[in-house]
Amino acid sequence: MNPATGQVFSLLARGSKEDVDAAVTSATQAFASWSRTGAEERSAILMRIADLIEKRKDEFARTESEDQGKPVHLAASMDISRAILNFRFFAQTILAHENESTSDAHTLNYVSRKPAGVAGLISPWNLPLYLLTWKIAPALACGNTVVAKPSEMTSMTADLLADVCVEAGLPAGVLNLVYGLGPEVGEAIVRHPEVPLISFTGGTATGRRILEASAEHFKKVSLELGGKNPNIIFADANLDKALAMTLRSSFLNQGEICLCGSRIYVERSVYPAFLEKFVAETERLTVGDPSDPKTFMGPLVSKAHWEKVRSYIDIAREEGGRIECGGTVPEMSGAFKNGFWLRPTVITNLKQNSRCVQEEIFGPVVTVQPFDTVDEVIHLANDVKYGLSATVWTESLSKAQKVAGELRVGTVWINTWLHRDLRMPFGGMKHSGIGREGGPHSIDFFTETTTVCVRT
Numbered sequence: 001m002n003p004a005t006g007q008v009f010s011l012l013a014r015g016s017k018e019d020v021d022a023a024v025t026s027a028t029q030a031f032a033s034w035s036r037t038g039a040e041e042r043s044a045i046l047m048r049i050a051d052l053i054e055k056r057k058d059e060f061a062r063t064e065s066e067d068q069g070k071p072v073h074l075a076a077s078m079d080i081s082r083a084i085l086n087f088r089f090f091a092q093t094i095l096a097h098e099n100e101s102t103s104d105a106h107t108l109n110y111v112s113r114k115p116a117g118v119a120g121l122i123s124p125w126n127l128p129l130y131l132l133t134w135k136i137a138p139a140l141a142c143g144n145t146v147v148a149k150p151s152e153m154t155s156m157t158a159d160l161l162a163d164v165c166v167e168a169g170l171p172a173g174v175l176n177l178v179y180g181l182g183p184e185v186g187e188a189i190v191r192h193p194e195v196p197l198i199s200f201t202g203g204t205a206t207g208r209r210i211l212e213a214s215a216e217h218f219k220k221v222s223l224e225l226g227g228k229n230p231n232i233i234f235a236d237a238n239l240d241k242a243l244a245m246t247l248r249s250s251f252l253n254q255g256e257i258c259l260c261g262s263r264i265y266v267e268r269s270v271y272p273a274f275l276e277k278f279v280a281e282t283e284r285l286t287v288g289d290p291s292d293p294k295t296f297m298g299p300l301v302s303k304a305h306w307e308k309v310r311s312y313i314d315i316a317r318e319e320g321g322r323i324e325c326g327g328t329v330p331e332m333s334g335a336f337k338n339g340f341w342l343r344p345t346v347i348t349n350l351k352q353n354s355r356c357v358q359e360e361i362f363g364p365v366v367t368v369q370p371f372d373t374v375d376e377v378i379h380l381a382n383d384v385k386y387g388l389s390a391t392v393w394t395e396s397l398s399k400a401q402k403v404a405g406e407l408r409v410g411t412v413w414i415n416t417w418l419h420r421d422l423r424m425p426f427g428g429m430k431h432s433g434i435g436r437e438g439g440p441h442s443i444d445f446f447t448e449t450t451t452v453c454v455r456t
């Protein structure tokens, strides 16, 4: 369904357990030769895949927007650019990777690294191709074959990717995509005895199910799950920069990024002025036609998600929250009349234990709360079940480092947001996930190692 119009624009195969079995058989057969293909050759194919996506970038971006709702320009600059980078990055990383070795007078120890086998990869709808390729690229670079399931809501760019892989010369059976529903296709991948490794990005409740289901075969599992990330603004910050970036970290991609800063904590002395400006700037954000280059926010991904996000605005009212702006559905006309639109929403006056502060809403809805001391804000920031990322705004290096050191999250950004160096470990703590991926961490995850000890 196109979320901007509420209209079906394509039908998708509803895969079954039998389709997953066939895909795993195909991947297992292809593994025999792909796992023995030299890293240079695998790297060259990944580079070709990147080049071919780049050649068709506009088509990929339009398709991602039509399927997901995000503005076309954002799909081009963020999603598709990053998918290209994922392939190029892991094509290079695999060539630069070195394995450990030690030696002394009588022994030589070295690590023999092998691909794990058929990798099961499951991804969500918010950054469809971006997150799918974050898994496919390292899995293939390491010599694994793949059975992957994109989200049933956003499988279109995965389908384009399949075409590109064929054109790039990826051998048959190395990458298998099975479309369909989580409890049908996803669960069949997770439970399959010939899939030793699962990399999953999605919601925390699904992650729990996947962990349970993968226990039977002691699978290697990486889980990148939900977030409820704090955005901490101290009075000594460069407030203009903090404000400009906070607008993005709150509402980019309709707030449907796991790394969005949905809990904003502002030091009390600057709270009133910051809030006033933040609300005014939020009201100026353009919501509308995703193909218009001036649009900042498109519609939410689906009717069910739109209803869920709006229900939190009702919950906020019941909890005594004040809706400072947004909270309503904008009047749209023509083709966009039945889309899943929502104005960006800022809520204040909520207690820390309210549901809107504690639970992941995953839409264009943020809460803003004042704080008085460094220790208090560290406590508030950590006082949720999630631990994915945080942003800290201050000109004091020592304060920033103290806060970064005490936050229980996988990534802390200081005076920036969403900057990623793909060599660095990425993942979450607590209910935000298990494991780290990125550069050498992905290579570790997508391979098995044997330590070989030689008596010299």
Ligand code: NAD
Pocket: 122, 123, 124, 125, 126, 127, 131, 149, 150, 151, 152, 180, 181, 182, 183, 185, 186, 187, 190, 201, 202, 203, 204, 206, 207, 209, 210, 223, 224, 225, 226, 227, 257, 258, 360, 362, 388, 428, 432, 433
């Ligand atoms: P979801 O958990 O509903 O679905 C994710 C994927 O899992 C989909 O492909 C779905 O079909 C599949 N799935 C569902 N049930 C399954 C099952 N029983 N077994 C196997 N697979 C199953 O999540 P979503 O709504 O698509 O995505 C939004 C969530 O993803 C948010 O919570 C967001 O925070 C999280 N997310 C996390 C990160 C991260 O890096 N930590 C990145 C993006 C999104």
